[in-house]
Amino acid sequence: MAAKIVVSLACMVVLLGLSEAAVYKVGDSAGWTTIANVDYKLWASTKTFHIGDTVLFEYNPQFHNVMRVTHAMYRSCNTSNPISTSTTGNDSVTLTNHGHHFFFCGVPGHCMAGQKLDLNVIHPVSSTPLSDPPISSSSSPSTTTIPAAGVPGPSPSHAASLPSVVAAVVSLLVSLVFAKFAS
Structure with missing residues (x-):
């Protein structure tokens, strides 16, 4: 389940980067x-x-x-x-x-x-x-x-751009997901 979330979030960041x-x-x-x-x-x-x-x-x-x-x-x-x-x-x-x-x-x-x-x-x-x-x-x-x-x-x-804010949120979520499964 965590892997699917990480992959989905990564795809979202890539798509936002392409649409800048x-x-x-x-x-x-x-x-x-x-x-x-x-x-x-x-x-x-x-x-x-x-x-x-x-x-x-x-x-x-x-x-x-x-x-x-x-x-x-x-x-x-x-x-x-x-x-x-x-x-x-x-x-x-x-x-x-x-x-x-x-x-x-x-x-x-x-x-x-x-x-x-x-x-x-x-x-x-x-x-x-x-x-x-x-x-x-x-x-x-x-x-x-x-x-x-x-x-x-x-x-x-x-003001921060939307893609940079999304990237920061995704990075935080990914680290939280990995921290949860590492403990």
């Missing part, structure tokens, strides 16, 4: 657009972004694009020198650094109309840095790995 990274479709069902009047600031405020998460920009490439920009460019909707530009209509970005990441549509008028996004990736809980995943060269979907824009975010949350 999330994929967020920007704008949810509306996608990356000006037509649906999506409040991207509100959309981003309802999410908690972590290192390793992916944001997916889905849009009609005939009418939109995705520009990665600096904070100053974001504030002024300046399209003159973006960090990067994506145009496939199915662009994914893996977040590899904490801090703010700034995006907008570079089509004239779209950024000023609100098609802009400031993602804040929270500080990692552990001190172990993640290595950057490889950059995909495939065209469908386009995947880009980017560092943060260098703008400090709010103070980090010092």
Whole structure:
């Protein structure tokens, strides 16, 4: 019986570890657009972004694009020198650094109309840095790995992440089960 409990708990920890990274479709069902009047600031405020998460920009490439920009460019909707530009209509970005990441549509008028996004990736809980995943060269979907824009975010949350709490509880339970059967 104890072995089944230990195996079940170990499986739970493995599954939680695999599910840490999330994929967020920007704008949810509306996608990356000006037509649906999506409040991207509100959309981003309802999410908690972590290192390793992916944001997916889905849009009609005939009418939109995705520009990665600096904070100053974001504030002024300046399209003159973006960090990067994506145009496939199915662009994914893996977040590899904490801090703010700034995006907008570079089509004239779209950024000023609100098609802009400031993602804040929270500080990692552990001190172990993640290595950057490889950059995909495939065209469908386009995947880009980017560092943060260098703008400090709010103070980090010092709350423990769910996976680390679960791992600690499982470890405690396993040691209690073994201690009970060893005595």
